Each structure stands twice: as C-alpha cells, then as structure tokens.
Amino acid sequence: xxxxxxxxxxxxxxLAAMTRILTSSPNQVIRLSRFAELFxxxxxxxxxxxxxxxxxxxxxxxxxxxxxxxxxxxxxYRPAITQAAALDFVQSVANRLAEPGRVLxxxxxxxxxxxxxxxxxxxxxxxxxxxxYHDEPDFxxxxxxxxIPVALMAAKAxxxxxxxxxxxxxxxxxxxxxxxxxSGSAGRIETMSLSRRAVRExxxxxxxxxxxxxxxxxxxxxxxxxxxxxxVVGVCVVIATMEPERKRLESAKALMVMDEVxxxxxxxxxxxxxxxxxQ
Amino acid sequence: xxxxxxxxxxxxxxLAAMTRILTSSPNQVIRLSRFAELFxxxxxxxxxxxxxxxxxxxxxxxxxxxxxxxxxxxxxYRPAITQAAALDFVQSVANRLAEPGRVLxxxxxxxxxxxxxxxxxxxxxxxxxxxxYHDEPDFxxxxxxxxIPVALMAAKAxxxxxxxxxxxxxxxxxxxxxxxxxSGSAGRIETMSLSRRAVRExxxxxxxxxxxxxxxxxxxxxxxxxxxxxxVVGVCVVIATMEPERKRLESAKALMVMDEVxxxxxxxxxxxxxxxxxQ
Numbered sequence: 313x314x315x316x317x318x319x320x321x322x323x324x325x326x327l328a329a330m331t332r333i334l335t336s337s338p339n340q341v342i343r344l345s346r347f348a349e350l351f352x353x354x355x356x357x358x359x360x361x362x363x364x365x366x367x368x369x370x371x372x373x374x375x376x377x378x379x380x381x382x383x384x385x386x387x388x389y390r391p392a393i394t395q396a397a398a399l400d401f402v403q404s405v406a407n408r409l410a411e412p413g414r415v416l417x418x419x420x421x422x423x424x425x426x427x428x429x430x431x432x433x434x435x436x437x438x439x440x441x442x443x444x445y446h447d448e449p450d451f452x453x454x455x456x457x458x459x460i461p462v463a464l465m466a467a468k469a470x471x472x473x474x475x476x477x478x479x480x481x482x483x484x485x486x487x488x489x490x491x492x493x494x495s496g497s498a499g500r501i502e503t504m505s506l507s508r509r510a511v512r513e514x515x516x517x518x519x520x521x522x523x524x525x526x527x528x529x530x531x532x533x534x535x536x537x538x539x540x541x542x543x544v545v546g547v548c549v550v551i552a553t554m555e556p557e558r559k560r561l562e563s564a565k566a567l568m569v570m571d572e573v574x575x576x577x578x579x580x581x582x583x584x585x586x587x588x589x590x591q
Numbered sequence: 592x593x594x595x596x597x598x599x600x601x602x603x604x605x606l607a608a609m610t611r612i613l614t615s616s617p618n619q620v621i622r623l624s625r626f627a628e629l630f631x632x633x634x635x636x637x638x639x640x641x642x643x644x645x646x647x648x649x650x651x652x653x654x655x656x657x658x659x660x661x662x663x664x665x666x667x668y669r670p671a672i673t674q675a676a677a678l679d680f681v682q683s684v685a686n687r688l689a690e691p692g693r694v695l696x697x698x699x700x701x702x703x704x705x706x707x708x709x710x711x712x713x714x715x716x717x718x719x720x721x722x723x724y725h726d727e728p729d730f731x732x733x734x735x736x737x738x739i740p741v742a743l744m745a746a747k748a749x750x751x752x753x754x755x756x757x758x759x760x761x762x763x764x765x766x767x768x769x770x771x772x773x774s775g776s777a778g779r780i781e782t783m784s785l786s787r788r789a790v791r792e793x794x795x796x797x798x799x800x801x802x803x804x805x806x807x808x809x810x811x812x813x814x815x816x817x818x819x820x821x822x823v824v825g826v827c828v829v830i831a832t833m834e835p836e837r838k839r840l841e842s843a844k845a846l847m848v849m850d851e852v853x854x855x856x857x858x859x860x861x862x863x864x865x866x867x868x869x870q
Contacts, residue, residue: 324643327603329651331610337710350651364603372608372629420763424786428755430747431616456736457755458763464740468709476707476736484699507703 326351326361327368334365334389335375339445339471343386362387373397390445391438391469395588398439402584405432406568409551412579419573421580427458427522427550430465436567437465440520440548443565444470447545449518451475451511453537455504455529459522462550466520475517477533481505489539496526496560504532506540513541524549524566527559534561551582605630605640606647613644613668614654618724618750622665641666652676669724670717670748674867677718681863684711685847688830691858698852700859706737706801706829715846716744719799719827722844723749726824728797730754730790732816734783734808738801741829745799754796756812760784768818775805775839783811785819792820803828803845806838813840830861 329350334342347358366377369389376392379385393401405426414422426432440462449470454463455477467474481488485507495502511517519533530547537544552559552566567588571581608629613621626637645656648668655671658664672680684705693701705711719741728749733742734756746753760767764786774781790796798812809826816823831838831845846867850860 324602324606325647325650328606328610328644328647329653331607332614332648332651332653335611335614336713365607368604368607369611371604372611374608374611416763416765418762422763422765422786422788424755424764424789425752428743428746428753430743430750430753433743434615434747457739457757460736460739461743461753464707464709464712464743467707468713471709473704474707474709474740476703478736483697484695484701485703486695486701507701509701510703 322351322353323357323361323364326353326358327365330361330365334377334387335391337471338389338391338469339441341380341384341386341388343384346386390442392442393435393439398442399584399588401435402439402567402588405436406582406584409568409570410579410582415573415580421551421570421573423522423551424458428461430461433461434465434468436462436550437467437520438469439567440466440518440565441469443548444518444546447518448516449545450515451517452520453477453511453517453533454520455479455533459520459550462522463520466518466548470518475506475510477536478505479503485510489536491532491536491539493532493535494526494528495532496528496556502529502532504529504536506536511537511540511542514543515540516543516545518545519547520549521547522550524552524559524561524564526556527561527564530564531560552585601630601632602640602643605632605637606644609640609644613656613666614670616750617668617670617748618720620659620663620665620667622663625665669721671721672714672718677721678863678867680714681718681846681867684715685861685863688847688849689858689861694852694859700830700849700852702801702830703737707740709740712740713744713747715741715829716746716799717748718846719745719797719844720748722827723797723825726797727795728824729794730796731799732756732790732796732812733799734758734812738799738829741801742799745797745827749797754785754789756815757784758782764789768815770811770815770818772811772814773805773807774811775807775835781808781811783808783815785815790816790819790821793822794819795822795824797824798826799828800826801829803831803838803840803843805835806840806843809843810839831864 376390378388451473452463452467453475464474487508488505490505547564549566551568554571566585573580655669657667730752731742731746732754743753766787767784769784826843828845830847833850845864852859
C-alpha cells in the first residue's frame, strides 16, 4: 500500500512535469530518453504516463499528444484546439472588435490592443498553426508591425522561428533583398526588405499577417519568398475584408471576415470566417 | 485497491490538466472554484493537488505556484526561473551572439534571428518578468520592431497586455501622442507615436526593448509615459553596450552586456549582466 502510494506520487510528479515540458515546446519531438533521465523511470512506465497524458489532454481539450516512432522518435505536443472551441473563441474576438467606437476616420478599425494581448494572440496563433502542421513550414514570415505578436505565437505553436520583413533595410540586418509591392490599403508602392541571412534556399514558409484587404502585402511577401527560392505553404491573416472579393491572393485563410465600414458607422460587421463553421 | 487506483488516475488527470491551465495563463489568479467545476472535485482535494503541483514545479524547476488568499483568492503560476538556470540560459544566448560573422559593417550586431526565436524570447521574457512581478505593471511598453517578440513574452509572463510605440502615427491607431527623442544609435532626432487609447492615466508600465546604447529610445519611452501620466516601474533590455558607461537611463536592467565592436573584429564580446551573477 505504501509502495503504491509512493509510486503514484511519483507518477503525479512526472505527469505534471511532463505536461509543463511538453506544452512549453510545442511541435517539438521530445525523446523518451530525456524523460527517463530526468525522472529515473523505465521507458515502459513513461509510455504509460504518455497514454494517461494523451487521454487527459483529449478529455479536457487541452491539445494533442502524439507519439512519433522511428529513430528520431518520442512524444510531441500540439496545442490543437477543437473546431467548436476555435469558433467560440474567434466569435468572442469578433464581438470585441465589433464594439462601438472602434471605427476610425477613413473606415479603419482600431485593433492594435487586441493584436497585442498575449493570451488572445496565443490562441489565434495556435488556431492558425493547427491548419498548417501537415505542411511542415520551416519558419513563419510576417511584415512589421501589427502582425508580429500573432505571427510569433503561430511560430511558437509550430515550433519554428519567426522572420520579420521590414519596410526599409536596416544597417543591423546586414545585406538585404528589397522588393516593391502595391499596397492596397495604403494605395501606393511600398518597399519590403528582408535580410539575406534570415532564410535559406529550399525552406518552407507560412505567411501570417494581421489584416488583408486587396492582398498586396501578402502578395509582396510571396514575391519576396520567390526571390529566396522558398516555398510558401500558406497565407493566414487575422482579418480579411469582404471587399474586394477578388483579392490578389485567393488562397489566403482568414480567422475573421469584415464588411467594409465607412466613417458614418460606429462599429464594424465582423464574423468568423466560413471555414471555421464548415469543417 | 481498485478505488485507490481510480482515485489516483483522477488525480493524475487533474494534475496534468491543472498544469496546462495554470501555465498557459501566467500570473493570473485562477480560482479553485473553476477547477472544482471542471473536475467535480472537492476543494480540499484540490488543495492537496495544488500542494503536489507546487512541490513538483519546485523540484523540477518549472516555475512557481502561489496560493493567493482572500476574496479574489486562488492559485497563480509564475514561470520563475532560478538564478542559476537564468545565468546558464543567458550565457548560452551570449555565446550564440558572439559567434563569428555576426558583426556587420559599422560595428552593428546581427541579432534579428535570436530575437525572433519563440523559445528563446519566451525565456528572456520570463527572466525579465521575474524581476518585476512585485512592481505589478499594468502593461509592457516597447518601441517597434525588433523588441516586440521579447516584450510580448515578458507581457505574457506578467499576464498583462503589450503596448507598441510606433515610429510615426498611423491612421488605424486613431488620435496619437507624438514626441521627438534623440536616438543615440541613429545619431539623430526620431519620432515616437502612441495611440491615445493604448494606455490609461494612472497605469504602471514596464519598458522592454532589445538594445540599449546611449539609452535615447528608452528615455523617449519614459517621456512618452509622462505624457500619459503613467508610472514606469522599470526598464529592461536584452543587450546594453558597455559604452557609453553613463547612459541617459541609469536604472535600466540588461540581460547581457556587449563591448563596443568595430568592423575589424569578426565577433563581439558579450557576457551576462552582473546582476545575474550577483544575486
């Protein structure tokens, strides 16, 4: 009885510690040998631990635990969010963005606060990442500034670095590739600059941005990736406008869709994107 | 025996789920009633769970679990990192930054890659946050662009929003306060813009930035906060240069210190800041 007790306390400790370790390194395969070393437990015991953890994660919808077999095998956590929970969450963000007083002169929507709240951008990033695990991007690319927090959190969920495009080349980024692109929202030619050493030929990129109207900036990022011989596996934005319906980029995935607003309206019409409803 | 088993499995589940929930909302007090509802467990049982969790976190150096008493009481997770682990980690980052090839023409250091790696900035942000929990900041302020990832992670660890100062006012940020400041590294007058609605009078700010040379940008952020009647509880940067020794801001806390480099040197001399060694 005493032995069972002690054994169970050890299991309790292991499970709590493993949860912390796995969830703080999303999408990274952690070898059982690392846990074996840390806890001084047999691999068979750890396999049981993993089974319990996987069940618990599923029961309480806290993400997904996969066992990866093979030479580089181990266990991997992904902050998977169920379709229903993702829809609920995106709807709650859409409701906040639709509150009166957010529409600025010119029909612009104030969303800088929402886009810098760590808990909100972390969930948005996890939902975005969930759509692209199978495409195995090597990094997430965004264009400064407002999209950086959500892009960082998407990168964290995917377990890859973030790469940030700049509006002009900076001395502290070293040699850079500059391209020009047509920004729909600014209605003019803009410059995008990316450090030569930021990415490598043959890598795979997921593009994340905060807002898409005509799609010019995202298109610019795709052109930039072509200059680097990088494959773009997808484009994800927080909000896309309804108009223009034909964007420069048809395949982009948005979390929310916004009807165009004008100055006279006090609030915007914002709703979760169709793909969140339909899956 | 069967009962003990089932009871322990339930405890296993609760501990894993509680770990995930607590660690994903750092510095937020989570009420026991929320766990009671989620698990259908008595508060006395949950208190035992919390004790086990707190011990486990301490044993495996995974952070710190506090019980908060009173009307708004509950339990709170902080990603506290031990002094020794913080020093080890900062030393490893300093070593990477000191690798040959990072010094650019003009003596600038390429660190954009390190500053956008989610796991690295998350640890840096947690170390920074650990120095300021007791000052209870209401938000973290940074200036675009390179410091945004680490500032976001500091904000996440503190459980507060991030506020981003811009180099010029943007239509989608609404009415803004603009100030001019002397940037030491750029050697010229720069503009800083912050949306009126980003912060409220009487709040408390922690300033986080990536790099400090003369301290002009940080000083600019402090001046900006004065315009908003906001108290600055501290200034934290990833790297400060040794020179000039007298910076515009004496009280800033850096994770690393860098000797000035010039073009002829292939690598920079970078070491963890003294306070990481001395505590």
